[in-house]
Amino acid sequence: MKRLLALMGFCLFTQTVHAGPSINIGTVYDYLDGDKSTYLKRVFNGGDSTAFVKVNILEILYDATDGKSQEVPLKTTADGSGRDGLMASPARLIVPANGMQGTRLLFMGERDRERYFRVRFVPVVPEKEDEFAVSSEEREDYRKSLSAGVTVLAGYGAVFFVRPKETRFDSAIENNAGTYRIRNNGNSVVVVDEFKDCSVKNEQDCQPTTKHHILAGRTFEFEKQAGREYQFTLVEGERSKKLDVKG
Structure with a gap:
């Protein structure tokens, strides 16, 4: 079974703190449909202190030969008029304890092919150069409040799919005697969701449920x-179909 997409990023930042923020970004895979240009992403803070969150974006490129991926900084458009890719507005979030804030992900560039981005949400202790809208006194007070013990500030990464403007789905299924195969002949990602592999006689004998792109x-x-x-459920954009295959 081929691995077709890198999974979500995960990073840990340790600070001396007794109690602190705890962010959650909801889903780790998000999709921008061909007729849309913006997407609202919400960040939740279930902790008991404010979360200062940076939003960082890299583009994921796949090698046409071996399928390996690399993450690269975004470039400007060919004519130099602006960014070619995905941007977050705002790129700095101040999320209150037990609260929520949103950032709007905006795609700028050509939509003739599908593109992929890693969007990381990184909680930090704010510094002057971080451009958070807080005063020096507020930064120092926050730093002092995180000084009584040890906690972990966890940052999360989502994979963001930008579908082509003219999205086309075409999934070809081959159900042979010993192999089941789905080939994506379209121009946008197809999802095999909640894939379950279980024994017919013993419903408790199941492999872990997985998701594939x-x-x-x-x-x-x-x-x-x-x-x-x-x-499993085969998902093509807004269309989905449940499938049951016997061995």
């Missing part, structure tokens, strides 16, 4: 085993 031109497949049942 099939990029355009790529294939997802699995070997069918006698006595096993495979259930």
Whole structure:
């Protein structure tokens, strides 16, 4: 089974603190449809102190030969008029304890092909150069409040899919004697969601449920085993279909 997409990023930042922020970004995969240019992403803070969060964005590029990915800084447009890719507005969030703030992800550039981005939400102790709208006194007070013990400030990464303007789905399924295969002949990602591999006779005998992304031109497949049942939902944009395959 081919690995088609890098999973979410995860980073930890340790500060001396007794109690602090605890952020949650909800889903770690988000999709911008071809007829949309902006997407609202919400950041929740379940901790008992304010979270200062930086939003960092890199573009994910896939090698056409071996499928390996690399994350690179965003570039400007060819004519130098602006950024070519995804931007966050605002890129600095102050999220109150037990509260929520949102940032709007805006895509600027050509939509002739699908593009992929890593969006990281990184909680920090604010410094002057971080450009948070707080005074020096407020920064110092916050720093002092995080000084009684040890906690972990956890940052999370989401993968953001920007679909082509003219999105086309075309999933070709081959259900052979020993193999089940889905080839994405369209131009946008297809999702195999909640993939379950269970014994027909013992419903407790199941492999962990998984999620798979099939990029355009790529294939997802699995070997069918006698006595096993495979259930999943095939998601093509707003359309979804539940499938049940017997081994």
